[in-house]
Amino acid sequence: MSNAVIEIRGLSKKYVIQHETQHNSLRDKAAESFRKLFKRQRGGEAKDAQSNEAFWALRDVSFDVHQGEAVGIIGRNGAGKSTLLKILSQIVAPTTGEIKIHGRVASLLEVGTGFHAELSGRENIYLNGSILGMRRKEIDSKFDEIVDFAGVERFLDTPVKRYSSGMYVRLAFAVAAYLEPEILIVDEVLAVGDAEFQKKCLGKMREVSSNEGRTVLFVSHNMAAVDNLCTRGVVLNQGQVQLVGTKSEAITAYLATTSVHNFDLRHRQDRRGLGGIRILEIELRDTASGRSIDTMMSGQDIDVCFHYEATEEESSRQVIVSLQLRTNLDVPAVLHHNRLSGQAFGKLPRVGTFICRLRRLPLVPSTYRLTYSLDSERGCLDSIDNATDVVVTDGDFYGTGEVPPSSHATVLADGAWRVESREEITESSLLSLETRNATI
Amino acid sequence: MNTTVIKPSKGFVNIDFKEILHFRELLYTFAWRDIKVRYKQTVIGLLWAVIQPLATMLIYTIAFGKFAKMPSDGLPYPIFAFAGLLFWNLFSNAMMNASMSILGSEGIIKKIYFPRLIIPAAATVVSAIDFLISLGLFFGLMIYYQVTPTLFGILMLPVLMFVTLLAALGIGLFFSAVNVKYRDVKHALPFLSQFLMFATPVIYPSSIWGDYKWILQLNPMSGIIDFARQSLLGRGVMDAIDFTPLAVSLAVSLLLFIAGLIYFQQTERTFADII
Numbered sequence: 001m002s003n004a005v006i007e008i009r010g011l012s013k014k015y016v017i018q019h020e021t022q023h024n025s026l027r028d029k030a031a032e033s034f035r036k037l038f039k040r041q042r043g044g045e046a047k048d049a050q051s052n053e054a055f056w057a058l059r060d061v062s063f064d065v066h067q068g069e070a071v072g073i074i075g076r077n078g079a080g081k082s083t084l085l086k087i088l089s090q091i092v093a094p095t096t097g098e099i100k101i102h103g104r105v106a107s108l109l110e111v112g113t114g115f116h117a118e119l120s121g122r123e124n125i126y127l128n129g130s131i132l133g134m135r136r137k138e139i140d141s142k143f144d145e146i147v148d149f150a151g152v153e154r155f156l157d158t159p160v161k162r163y164s165s166g167m168y169v170r171l172a173f174a175v176a177a178y179l180e181p182e183i184l185i186v187d188e189v190l191a192v193g194d195a196e197f198q199k200k201c202l203g204k205m206r207e208v209s210s211n212e213g214r215t216v217l218f219v220s221h222n223m224a225a226v227d228n229l230c231t232r233g234v235v236l237n238q239g240q241v242q243l244v245g246t247k248s249e250a251i252t253a254y255l256a257t258t259s260v261h262n263f264d265l266r267h268r269q270d271r272r273g274l275g276g277i278r279i280l281e282i283e284l285r286d287t288a289s290g291r292s293i294d295t296m297m298s299g300q301d302i303d304v305c306f307h308y309e310a311t312e313e314e315s316s317r318q319v320i321v322s323l324q325l326r327t328n329l330d331v332p333a334v335l336h337h338n339r340l341s342g343q344a345f346g347k348l349p350r351v352g353t354f355i356c357r358l359r360r361l362p363l364v365p366s367t368y369r370l371t372y373s374l375d376s377e378r379g380c381l382d383s384i385d386n387a388t389d390v391v392v393t394d395g396d397f398y399g400t401g402e403v404p405p406s407s408h409a410t411v412l413a414d415g416a417w418r419v420e421s422r423e424e425i426t427e428s429s430l431l432s433l434e435t436r437n438a439t440i
Numbered sequence: 441m442n443t444t445v446i447k448p449s450k451g452f453v454n455i456d457f458k459e460i461l462h463f464r465e466l467l468y469t470f471a472w473r474d475i476k477v478r479y480k481q482t483v484i485g486l487l488w489a490v491i492q493p494l495a496t497m498l499i500y501t502i503a504f505g506k507f508a509k510m511p512s513d514g515l516p517y518p519i520f521a522f523a524g525l526l527f528w529n530l531f532s533n534a535m536m537n538a539s540m541s542i543l544g545s546e547g548i549i550k551k552i553y554f555p556r557l558i559i560p561a562a563a564t565v566v567s568a569i570d571f572l573i574s575l576g577l578f579f580g581l582m583i584y585y586q587v588t589p590t591l592f593g594i595l596m597l598p599v600l601m602f603v604t605l606l607a608a609l610g611i612g613l614f615f616s617a618v619n620v621k622y623r624d625v626k627h628a629l630p631f632l633s634q635f636l637m638f639a640t641p642v643i644y645p646s647s648i649w650g651d652y653k654w655i656l657q658l659n660p661m662s663g664i665i666d667f668a669r670q671s672l673l674g675r676g677v678m679d680a681i682d683f684t685p686l687a688v689s690l691a692v693s694l695l696l697f698i699a700g701l702i703y704f705q706q707t708e709r710t711f712a713d714i715i
Contacts (some may be wrong), residue, residue, distance in 0.1 A: 015713070018669060027624070052650045063641055086712065087550070088446070089550070090552050090553035091447075091549075091550065091552070091553050091712045092443070092709070092710075092712045092713050093447075093448055093709040093710070094446065094447070096447055096448060097446070097447075098445065098446065098447050099444075099446040100443060100444070100445055100446075101443065101444040101445075101446070102442075102443045103442070103447075104442065105444065107552070108554070109551045109552070110551045113547065113548055113551045113552050114547070114548045114552070116473060116477055116483070118474065118477045118480040119476065119477065123476065125475075126469065127469055127473055130465055130466050131466065131469075131548060131552055131554070132470040132552065133463075133554070135465060136465060159480075405476075434554060
């Protein structure tokens with residue numbers, strides 16, 4: 001316990017979500033207060049027009065971080081990771097609980113915080129550096145290294161608004177990389193930049209944590225990065241600590257979270273089609289285990305399940321179910337429907353599930369938009385464009401542990417390489433050439 | 441090794457002056473940024489800082505000095521008005537800048553920690569720079585109209601500037617915190633500023649309030665402007681310079697500053713949640 005540099009005890013954070021009424025201006029507030037007053041006078045039976053709902057972003061979180069550890073904080077969207085980081089960074093105050101931090105903290109919830117578009121690269125290094133808590137002298141002494149790391153020497157006196165987005169991010173990260181705190185808190189800042197630069201950043205962070213004995217707290221969705229950088233992991237689930245353990249324990253726990261995560265489409269307003277049959281939910285299942293998942297891995301066998309409900313009359317028609325995945329640049333990547341595979345369903349159950357099995361998912365890690373449509377000879381029955389986003393993460397498509405990044409490919413080809421000698425062929429063709437010449 | 445304890449916010453006043461001192465460089469940096477950025481991509485650049493007060497003074501001179509024949513304590517009206525505008529603009533700009541500053545730094549506030557007080561404080565520094573430019577202009581004007589400032593008046597300038605900034609920052613702190621939650625501030629502020637200007641002897645001498653002059657004294661700027669005209673230009677009660685208006689202004693400004701600071705400090709930890 002004595003060498004814990006961060007002690008978190010019983011930390012909770014409550015947000016109050018207001019339904020119906022929002023008081024964004026004093027007038028609303030005044031009107032609302034007046035209404036309440038009036039209601040109270042009438043006996044107070046009328047319900048409050050505004051119903052406040054408490055939402056606990058974090059609930060009774062306790063754990064320790066020791067000197068020199070690199071701890072990965074992982075969890076789904078909404079698990080409370082960012083809230084925890086914001087409290088640790090003193091940006092927001094906790095509702096209850098206490099944190100003790102021993103040492104100088106720097107937190108990077110974003111790269112390039114406070115960058116001003118009109119200022120030059122040089123000026124922004126000073127600006128960002130002091131926002132991050134560096135002294136002017138410190139920045140002076142590291143200036144050349146920062147510029148070198150970012151690779152922007154030629155553009156130092158250009159306003160950053162003229163920078164390419166890559167240059168901008170590199171400069172922003174470079175400033176942060178030369179902070180020298182005892183404790184570094186990092187949010188998913190690595191989700192930017194090209195693959196090479198990401199590698200450089202990871203390398204720099206690893207250097208910080210392993211060689212210099214500093215403590216790193218790292219929040220990410222990218223399990224490869226967590227695996228690469230961290231020694232321990234904390235899994236958050238719905239605001240509570242699910243597990244504190246080694247990084248592999250944590251990653252396993254995170255990936256195996258059994259919470260069913262169906263994509264509910266019941267209330268979607270952007271449906272097209274004649275109706276009679278409706279997709280209510282989309283569910284992704286891992287074929288091997290049959291378990292519901294919410295992120296797929298490259299190379300995984302996936303069952304895409306469309307839970308539907310049909311009217312008696314519609315269920316007797318022939319239906320073509322199609323599924324399309326588009327990249328976030330809206331490029332169609334995959335299309336599949338049951339006519340392609342020569343399958344007809346015949347009479348459908350009134351309530352059922354269309355299941356499309358995708359074997360060895362041939363997509364690079366990225367986010368894709370799923371569009372589906374149900375068609376019959378009558379025309380389109382039900383369809384939602386971009387019904388949901390699906391996330392594909394790093395997986396072992398090739399059995400080598402490596403897949404290309406989304407900047408270099410969209411689909412994964414099941415290819416194989418070999419080399420053949422052409423020495424013989426060349427010799428024989430030369431020979432035939434000679435004999436031909438001879439005959440002439 | 442220093443230890444930081446993060447706990448739910450409670451308590452009444454708990455200002456960590458040591459921490460503010462630690463972050464003073466950031467204050468300079470913010471002020472430097474705002475000054476630097478201000479006239480980017482403009483053709484005449486810094487000249488705007490000269491043109492603006494000069495043009496305002498000309499408008500008031502024509503409207504009130506020439507047409508309305510406003511009394512001016514026996515001074516050339518342009519000098520009289522400029523002395524008022526000098527301090528009024530310092531107050532008004534500092535108050536407005538500070539009030540809008542927190543909202544304008546939303547991106548930083550949501551991502552990084554530092555004492556939030558730095559932001560409105562830096563915003564007032566920028567107005568002080570404008571004040572110094574205007575002051576240079578004012579001396580030029582005095583040479584033109586052959587008005588000799590008193591030495592005592594010149595020596596008092598930093599004091600007057602300090603009291604003005606104190607009042608402006610006090611009000612600015614309060615409004616900047618309110619503005620986080622209620623955007624009404626943005627709409628009310630220009631109106632409030634204009635209203636206050638007419639409740640301040642900027643373009644008229646305070647003597648025209650007659651018996652009701654005491655009401656005017658509650659406004660800290662009226663004392664400052666009166667005192668500035670008296671001490672610098674040697675007008676008004678000539679024989680003995682009356683320190684009462686200045687003392688009252690200082691007291692009111694201090695009160696405003698403390699009230700603003702307390703309100704700001706009470707709410708600053710919720711800024712990132714509701715901004």
